[in-house]
Amino acid sequence: MxxxxxxxxxxxxxxxxxxxxxxxxxxxxxxxxxxxxxxxxxxxxxxxxxxxxxxxxxxxxxxxxxxxxxxxxxxxxxxxxxxxxxxxxxxxxxxxxxxxxxxxxxxxxxxxxxxxxxxxxxxxxxxxxxxxxxxxxxxxxxxxxxxRAIRFRPPEDTDLVVIWGDETAVPAACAIVESLPAGTRARVWLEVPHAEDVQDLATAADAEVTWLVRDGTGRPADPALTTVRDARLPAAARPYVWIAGESGRVKRLRRHFVDERGVDRRRVTFVGYWRQGLTEEQLREQG
The missing domain is CATH 2.40.30.10 (Translation factors)
Incomplete structure (x- = not known):
C-alpha cells in the first residue's frame, strides 16, 4: 500500500x-x-x-x-x-x-x-x-x-473495489467512482434519504452502482446492511473495501467483510464520518 x-x-x-x-x-x-x-x-x-x-x-x-x-x-x-x-x-x-x-x-x-x-x-x-x-x-x-487526510488507497494489485457509503459519504464515493480507470471492477452501494437525491455517475470503470433509498425517513435503516450482506460479489483474489458514513454501521460492515467474507483487514478502509445521536462538537470532546 x-x-x-x-x-x-x-x-x-x-x-x-x-x-x-x-x-x-x-x-x-x-x-x-x-x-x-x-x-x-x-x-x-x-x-x-x-x-x-x-x-x-x-x-x-x-x-x-x-x-x-x-x-x-x-x-x-x-x-x-x-x-x-x-x-x-x-x-x-x-x-x-x-x-x-x-x-x-x-x-x-x-x-x-x-x-x-x-x-x-x-x-x-x-x-x-x-x-x-x-x-x-x-x-x-x-x-x-x-x-494523511486521504483514505482511499487501494493496493496496486487490487482486482475488485467495493464501496459502501451513506449520504455523508456520497460526495467522496461519487468522486472515487468517477475517477476509477477503465477495466477496474467495482461494486458500489450508496444510501440516500430520497429518490431525488440519486445522482448520475459517469465512470470508465466496470462499476455496478446500487442506490439505496430510505424513502424520506431521514435515518439510516438496517435493511441496507442486510442488502450488502446478501449480495453476491464478483470473484476476486485481492479485493479492496472502502466503507464510510455513520460510525456504528461502518464498524458492523467492516466486521462483515473481514469476519464473514474473509477480506484481509489491511485491505479494508473504514471511516466514521459521524455518529448517531452526537454532534460533531460532542465527537471532538470524546477525542
Missing amino acids: TTAVAAPFRFFSLRVVRTRRLGPSLARVTFAGPDLRAFRSDGQDQSLSLFLPHPGQTEPAVPVELGDGWWQGWRELPDDVRAVMRSYTLRGLRRDAHGDTAEIDVDFVLHGVGPETALRAGPASRWAVGASAGDRVLLLGPAVADN
Missing part, C-alpha cells in the same frame, strides 16, 4: 461562487479564491475542515494570526462568536490552464432541511441553504498533494 506523508495543512480564505441543489438532502457549494493556488490534493476522498460564520457575521471568527495556537484561541472564543467547524470531503477541484485560478466543490448534506424529516437542522445545513455568492468561509486543507 502507498503510505501518506504527514503533510502540512494550511488555511485558505474563500468566497462562495455559486450554489446548486442536488436533491432534497444535498446541496453543492462552489468556492474560489486566490489562496487556492496553493491547494494541493491527489485524493478523491480528501478530508477538509470548513469554518463557517454565524448569522450576522460577515466572516468566520478563527484567530489564524495565532499560528500554531489558533486551535486553542478558537476554542476560547464565545460560543456565539466562534466559527462553526465542520468536516467535509472534496467533491471537485478545477484549475484553469495556467493554474492561476481554481474552484472547489463541497457537497453539503442538509440534515433537517429536506421534506418529511423530524431532524433539527444544524448550523452547517442552515448556512448551506442560505449561502450566496460572495459569502466568506475559511478552509483548513492540504498544501501537499499526498497527505
Whole structure:
C-alpha cells in the first residue's frame, strides 16, 4: 500500500461562487479564491475542515494570526462568536490552464432541511441553504498533494473495489467512482434519504452502482446492511473495501467483510464520518 506523508495543512480564505441543489438532502457549494493556488490534493476522498460564520457575521471568527495556537484561541472564543467547524470531503477541484485560478466543490448534506424529516437542522445545513455568492468561509486543507487526510488507497494489485457509503459519504464515493480507470471492477452501494437525491455517475470503470433509498425517513435503516450482506460479489483474489458514513454501521460492515467474507483487514478502509445521536462538537470532546 502507498503510505501518506504527514503533510502540512494550511488555511485558505474563500468566497462562495455559486450554489446548486442536488436533491432534497444535498446541496453543492462552489468556492474560489486566490489562496487556492496553493491547494494541493491527489485524493478523491480528501478530508477538509470548513469554518463557517454565524448569522450576522460577515466572516468566520478563527484567530489564524495565532499560528500554531489558533486551535486553542478558537476554542476560547464565545460560543456565539466562534466559527462553526465542520468536516467535509472534496467533491471537485478545477484549475484553469495556467493554474492561476481554481474552484472547489463541497457537497453539503442538509440534515433537517429536506421534506418529511423530524431532524433539527444544524448550523452547517442552515448556512448551506442560505449561502450566496460572495459569502466568506475559511478552509483548513492540504498544501501537499499526498497527505494523511486521504483514505482511499487501494493496493496496486487490487482486482475488485467495493464501496459502501451513506449520504455523508456520497460526495467522496461519487468522486472515487468517477475517477476509477477503465477495466477496474467495482461494486458500489450508496444510501440516500430520497429518490431525488440519486445522482448520475459517469465512470470508465466496470462499476455496478446500487442506490439505496430510505424513502424520506431521514435515518439510516438496517435493511441496507442486510442488502450488502446478501449480495453476491464478483470473484476476486485481492479485493479492496472502502466503507464510510455513520460510525456504528461502518464498524458492523467492516466486521462483515473481514469476519464473514474473509477480506484481509489491511485491505479494508473504514471511516466514521459521524455518529448517531452526537454532534460533531460532542465527537471532538470524546477525542
